[in-house]
Amino acid sequence: MSESFLLEMKNISKSFSGVKALDGIHLQVRPGECVGLCGENGAGKSTLMKVLSAVYPYGTWEGEIFWEGRELKATSIRETEKAGIAIIHQELMMVPHLSVAENIFLGNEISSHGFLDYDAMNARAQELLAKLNVHDINPALPVLNYSGGKQQLIEIAKALNKNAKLLILDEPTSALTSSEIRTLLDLIKQFKAEGMACVYISHKLEEVAEIADTVTVIRDGAHIGTKPMAELNTASIVTMMVGREMKNLYPKEDHAIGEVILEARNITCWDVTNPNRKVVDNVSLKIRKGEILGIAGLVGAGRTELVSTLFGAYPTAHQGTIHLDGREVSIRTPRDAVRAGICMVPEDRKKSGILPIIGVGHNMTVSVLSRFARFGLIDEHQELAQIQAEILRLKIKTADPMLPIASLSGGNQQKAVLSKMMLPEPRVLILDEPTRGVDVGAKYEIYKLIFALAKTGVAVLMVSSELPEVLGISDRVLVIGEGQLRGDFVNDNLTQEQVLAAAIGHAAQVA
Structure with a gap:
């Protein structure tokens, strides 16, 4: 591995139930560099980051990871965090009823004489937040008191507490206001100037264009290319992502409007x-x-x-x-x-749109189960035929229609929720x-x-x-x-x- 790289992932492959989610992916990150990781929903971005952070431990995937010049064979998240790799997932990993400080120190609590030292944790949390120019968060209050944007900053404070050298942000601005987005992007620029590296996953390509030095694109689990952002624009990134040029994102079609x-x-x-x-x-x-x-x-x-x-x-x-x-x-x-x-696709699909532990298909048909009922029993063959037709119609990427919907990417979950609300006609x-x-x-x-x-x-x-x-x-x-x-x-x-x-x-x- 070249000494100029903080991280190098080589030929990373990962399969689920015989289906390849990643197929020979390469990713390189230098100190102080922000790499934009782009791809469609289900392309494998989050899976790749879970490999890196040992959510999927060494031995469950193929390839090599080099960190600071040495091969990394981490078998737990604790190991990757100790090395300096911190990931902030799309769904924030907060315990809402615990305090801000307790969330920041979760798993790394400060203790004195066998008791948790809350004064020390609150003081240290205040220092970490001050580094982020955040002065309106009380470390002693529960996390649920604060907005999604503030919780995002608390997650970053947690990463700073672990002395992160590489910060991975997975769709960090999907639920933030414009001012919160501005704060986050400015912080990433500050971190870059201080030598921290970043992998930034986002569908908001204007954000990627603003902060990324290089862009890596993956499609259907394969590495499509890596280029300097200076050689790209949002249109060319889209072309790499989808494999075709998209001249008009909004496919307006004539339609009659009635009474x-x-x-x-x-x-x-x-x-x-x-x-x-x-x-x-x-x-x-x-x-x-x-x-x-x-x-x-x-x-x-x-x-x-x-x-x-x-x-x-x-x-x-x-x-x-x-x-x-x-x-x-x-x-x-x-x-x-x-x-x-009247049917509705809700704003928060995780909270109100999906039943996370049941299958993709059953999430779609739950709104019309009576359609498949015969003498008090569900006609499973008829239901499965409807599910397969919907998966085809909405181009939902899933290895099996009965996989838990929580295992799908956010975009494919959203398509399933759309299907559920379209089936009642x-x-x-x-x-x-x-x-x-x-x-x-x-x-x-x-x-x-x-x-x-x-x-x-x-x-x-x-x-x-x-x-x-x-x-x-x-x-x-x-x-x-x-x-x-x-x-x-x-x-x-x-x-x-x-x-x-x-x-x-x-x-x-x-x-």
């Missing part, structure tokens, strides 16, 4: 934690058959609360009426909504952040599905924090700001500037 199918009147929701605060304030909306209605707004504006109410899933006090085909309907639970023809489909944590190729397939549904007359109501996505596929855009309707725009040469101006309360317009 109003759903109308919500005067929807008001009160905050779960503060019953005196309105998170949605007297919002009314209409959506027509075959229409794609985008809902935009800043994080915390009330978008998710609004659509959760339409689906009967808002957990606390709310009021207003919902009308289908001009008639008022009572929707108190998601079951009521599905029966009425809804008249109105609500999509809350449908492409969060999803690669560009899978996004394209999801957009094609949305347009295909609109062509059949399904009304699609889509919440997204990505303005290019909202503008790329919506017929009309509602803008929500501080719980209020700030704009209702026909999407005809609509700009991001117009949407943002409405979201923050300037030049609000209702068409």
Whole structure:
């Protein structure tokens, strides 16, 4: 191994049940270098990092890993952490009810005379957070008191406490606000200047372009190429990822828009934690058959609360009426909504979208089990035929339709959740952040599905924090700001500037 490399992974291969997830992958990282690791969902990025960090220990994969010039044969995460390799997974590894300091020192607690030294741990945690320019986190408070962005910083503080020389970040910004993303990217630049190396996994290629020195692309478990970022742009990275040039990410298709199918009147929701605060304030909306209605707004504006109410899933006090085909309907639970023809793909698929320990296929058919029932028994052959058709239609990558859905990549989990909500054949489909944590190729397939549904007359109501996505596929855009309707725009040469101006309360317009 060349002395210029901190890390070199050679010919890494890994199989699951005879199916190769990694096939001869190479990865090299120098001290102070940020390597962007890119690929579609299911390409093998997270698997490769689990090999490196010994989540999959030495002996369960083929190839060689060299660390600081010596072969690394780690059999536990503790060994790789001791060497200086720290990984922050896409799903943060926090114990929510433990304090910030307890999470930072988990497994490496400071003790004195046989007792945990909380004063020392709190003081050290404060020092570590100060290094990250974070001064508004109390180390003694439970982690659950803090946002996803703050928890991300706590994870980084944990890595610093272990004297990490290589920081691996797996989709670190998928649930962060724009200001939190900015803080994180600036920190990575600071770490690079101090000599720390980084592997950055993200579908947000503009972030990769900003901080990566080199980019390694893998596709279907194979190494496609490694190039300096200076020789690439986001379009060329996409081409390497998907194996074809994608000139238009938003495959707009003509579709007829009919009469109003759903109308919500005067929807008001009160905050779960503060019953005196309105998170949605007297919002009314209409959506027509075959229409794609985008809902935009800043994080915390009330978008998710609004659509959760339409689906009967808002957990606390709310009021207003919902009308289908001009008639008022009572929707108190998601079951009521599905029966009425309203289905929803939730924002947090891990919490609300999947049953993690059951199979991919059963996650898809759970919404329509009665379709396969015969005399109180499930016709398994008929159900399996439906599952296989859905896997083919949505291009879900899984070695077996009965593998636990938690073993799939985030993008493939999302496709399964989409399938679950499409199988009941809804008249109105609500999509809350449908492409969060999803690669560009899978996004394209999801957009094609949305347009295909609109062509059949399904009304699609889509919440997204990505303005290019909202503008790329919506017929009309509602803008929500501080719980209020700030704009209702026909999407005809609509700009991001117009949407943002409405979201923050300037030049609000209702068409």
